[in-house]
Amino acid sequence: MIYFDSDYLEGAHPKVIELLGKTNLEQTVGYGEDPYCEEARGIIRKLCTVSGQPSDPEKMGVHFLIGGTQTNTTVIASILRPHQGVLCCLSGHINVHESGAIESTGHKVLGIAGSDGKISAEEVREAYDEHWNDANHEHMVQPGMVYISNPTEYGTLYSKKELTDLHDTCRELHLPLFLDGARLGYGLMSDANDLTLPDLARLTDVFYIGGTKVGALFGEAVVITDPALDVDFRYIMKQRGGMLAKGRLLGLQFKALLEDGLYFRISKHADGLAIKLRDAFIGAGYQMLIDSPTNQQFPILPDEVIAKLRRNFSFEFWSRIDPTHSAVRFCTSWCTPESSVDALIEAL
Amino acid sequence: MIYFDSDYLEGAHPKVIELLGKTNLEQTVGYGEDPYCEEARGIIRKLCTVSGQPSDPEKMGVHFLIGGTQTNTTVIASILRPHQGVLCCLSGHINVHESGAIESTGHKVLGIAGSDGKISAEEVREAYDEHWNDANHEHMVQPGMVYISNPTEYGTLYSKKELTDLHDTCRELHLPLFLDGARLGYGLMSDANDLTLPDLARLTDVFYIGGTKVGALFGEAVVITDPALDVDFRYIMKQRGGMLAKGRLLGLQFKALLEDGLYFRISKHADGLAIKLRDAFIGAGYQMLIDSPTNQQFPILPDEVIAKLRRNFSFEFWSRIDPTHSAVRFCTSWCTPESSVDALIEAL
Amino acid sequence: MIYFDSDYLEGAHPKVIELLGKTNLEQTVGYGEDPYCEEARGIIRKLCTVSGQPSDPEKMGVHFLIGGTQTNTTVIASILRPHQGVLCCLSGHINVHESGAIESTGHKVLGIAGSDGKISAEEVREAYDEHWNDANHEHMVQPGMVYISNPTEYGTLYSKKELTDLHDTCRELHLPLFLDGARLGYGLMSDANDLTLPDLARLTDVFYIGGTKVGALFGEAVVITDPALDVDFRYIMKQRGGMLAKGRLLGLQFKALLEDGLYFRISKHADGLAIKLRDAFIGAGYQMLIDSPTNQQFPILPDEVIAKLRRNFSFEFWSRIDPTHSAVRFCTSWCTPESSVDALIEAL
């Protein structure tokens, strides 16, 4: 059986494992204050800064958390006041697949229809205006920030133009913009992408570089570019159970992935295989539910084809299209062998 | 200026004021443990019981709270476990107009499209099945109870058949059913209604008899018919700020309204005027946004007609229909004089 | 039976009842935006401002809530960030008698031993320093504000010197200072008091003028003197169930009580009777648990004396002192007749 169910089926890139092994018996202080975390913070600050730019990367808060739900919850809870909610695409992870984690911190997720998993600056402005223009706005949840994911849950990407518009609108409306980068590597290395890490640092108030799905055992590196939002963030990490005792495990993993570009190379690998797969589906005459340029692909297949493929391949049901067709999801990852993709294409 | 903006523009029915005045200097213990609250509880238990029925009304918990948001929050927080949410029509008060009160207790409001402010047993079952059939259901908010309002925010009513179906489905799915009766009097006395208080007590797990909008200065009488849900309810009332120090003020008001049917007479008055108004709008050739048989009416009017009416009448904008027409809301209440309605009809 | 159990045994001062009756059928908008609330806000702003002072009373936020627990919860939840707690005397109402209302908003009450229900500037500074000097402070709840009550739960009062010290320390440490004035009238009119309303407005960031226990049916008037803390306070009122639909009921009551000094006269009455009672206890050879200059008195009595008094008088058990003596609490109020106190003294 070959699995395309998700991008977190395996452990970590061998280089990560090797570094964890090599440093295993060293003694360091805990909770992210060790030299490896400091080193990883430095690497990330550098990657997020354009050289020659007068900004001060030292003011960029960098924190390491363990997983996506924890990261989203901690960031959002740290930003909102009690009466505020977070604007988010209806399909957003925080709105659907986190068991009400955001609500558990007291905040409503304010759904925006969006399109292909993305929301536009115009939609944000509309939601904002709709709130403030309502005579009863004090009886409603006030939009307090914006959450987006990139790539989205549908594998789609924000263009630099779209993100710039979102940024400008959010800035104007005083809404912090938070970008969930659980699959950021696969976004940055897509042929369709025109955003860089310094762009993200410039165009969002908080974003994270996902490790769990891109070569790490676990871990998300949060970058807080607005110093006001960084105040006391570590308390809230601790309160939300997100401060790992042996914090260096996170620093070490991001060091291994980011110090020489490994993170980007393995992301490119996954994207390439996903596109190869997409082209094969299209070549075989199937339609895609969504035009995704990243490592998740959503072909619409006849149910009997799905049944046949399932004999040798595992993948996720996504949604029913009509009585005889369903959309399914195939994920490639940093460690999918090309031979697995070839076997699938062969089976098609 | 004559106001049709809402059903809480005035104080209380004179009988309520009179009783508050007459008992003003009596000394009683606080927090709802006084004889007036006890008397009101007895009246309510009796009204909710069919004589000759073998049920035990003493097991019915009756509690007095101050307002609707407080009541909804307290009841829902008292029932749900942390990972559960409340199923509710998208237009439900708790989903729209309570500033995120439910979310502030940690729970998601799980929206159901519904129709004219109502949700059906089938929709509840679908939402339930959709949750439990999803392979990722542990990553999603679990439906833990059902909230409905009757009359709804659109003035519409559940029929006995509809409520029975909801009850049966909720019972089967182990979802407590909670009915928000902020405008219950106007529902019970509508010509279109076929539900009684004993029906409500039998078909819901918790409901309330709204006082604020039906003749009281303030106050909602919560009836908990499932003894398991009544355990420690008073703690949660206190915790949510809903335990009035001079609790007798609530008991006295419900006594005044309910001991001799005043609550029902004044509700019928409001309904009658609302129907008179509705018939006048229809007679004048206008359409109604919603077919409401209760004290809220939603005519669709040309904007210039709205502008003209506004010179002498105040009412609420509801929604834009097209570039030249809007739906507006007219509320009658327990104390609307017939002359006000006649003046409005005259102006039409 | 004559009751000295609490200061909320009766309804409201007749002038309050009269005004509610007189305005009963007027139509006003809801939620505290009516002319009566506006008028009451004006009266309160004026009472809290020293004439000739260059401050801008219009910037003072004044809001009306229904009861103490609700008010404390709403104010505290509106101020703290998620990782912060509220410093409070161990005997403080929020720490003991609000069923965990503060914790229900996600915040720890950080107890300070204090003395006779009061905490000192030094104790606040110590708690603050203890936090920040601890190497593990990020693993602990950060002090985020200070709560005091005046009079305290023991009837004691802060002197102007003590409150000034607290204010200065809180200002220096960036801790908003919140004063619970549920019994404020009885404090302000005590012979032992040297604080004025303008002092309170100057020396706290938020305080409230309690109505429930001082002549109103219910109601607390919150004064927010730091405009930054006033931002969006009404949303949080609504979210916490504290925005009364017929908000004018609160405005009317505070107008009745405050427009001509009634609030202060009736408070003085209660204080006078309490002191008369205290002197009688002391005269009869009993000790007081606490030296209270306000309307609550805590004599230590032999159990057999308590038993005898209970035949005709009702009062609260406070604490056991030794096998044969207990401290009990007698409250006078705005409407205690002097004859009741005389009867008690006679019985002694």
Next chain:
Amino acid sequence: MIYFDSDYLEGAHPKVIELLGKTNLEQTVGYGEDPYCEEARGIIRKLCTVSGQPSDPEKMGVHFLIGGTQTNTTVIASILRPHQGVLCCLSGHINVHESGAIESTGHKVLGIAGSDGKISAEEVREAYDEHWNDANHEHMVQPGMVYISNPTEYGTLYSKKELTDLHDTCRELHLPLFLDGARLGYGLMSDANDLTLPDLARLTDVFYIGGTKVGALFGEAVVITDPALDVDFRYIMKQRGGMLAKGRLLGLQFKALLEDGLYFRISKHADGLAIKLRDAFIGAGYQMLIDSPTNQQFPILPDEVIAKLRRNFSFEFWSRIDPTHSAVRFCTSWCTPESSVDALIEAL
């Protein structure tokens, strides 16, 4: 520099690292539903069951979480109703060092003085009675469960007699008993211990086997022995950010540690070194703050001795004893070399 600061300074036992490496590229499903977690659950169920006993270990819920704060929060939030609090020694981890995590879920930590970090059955009963005997108990936080740690934050242990008494009292009072076993191995292997894993399973409703401090990179294995408390626990894990995507990392670690007794051998090692250290301190004429039979030792040392030791050794300041003496903490762990302890003894 040799570090005795904590028991989480290093990575994991080499066998753990080896197993993670060996299985690294296997594909498994996520979120703890993989074969390794299943295997680890089986091992734990077996370890917690006395053979021949008629109990049904399959009913024992076993869940893997990442760290202590997360585990404590998740367990406690899953058990309590909104108005309930958790009884806990004042020195308990949840009361002091979790940044208000419990309060962030809406619950008060109800402090009990205890002694040397432990609370007794009598103290639990007193706190319970004090609540229910108070006439105002509905205005107070209701005790809803009991939290203890073993070893405690002071390294002390509950005897089987003490834990049996606690269990019996908790059972009688319907208070679930939760035991934080972050350092459980060091407790079980202490010479002073008379408790076994089956004892813990029998005498508590929930406990956990700590991995983070005893040989794992991270991880706590929660054992829920009351099936009623296991219902939907996984939802709450997910909601609190505690469901690791690559859940097998937890299963693998506990398999490595528990399948052949490694966990116990390395714990014994640490305890032995700690006792050797303790004896050396006592032999050198110093007093211990606490008589700890486990891996944490708290000698009281003259400040100049501390200063001298700090040149070559790192350890934690605990508390000031007098102007010239302080208590400090030395931790040994599963991987402390005997030579480190010898060097310290030598330096003494």
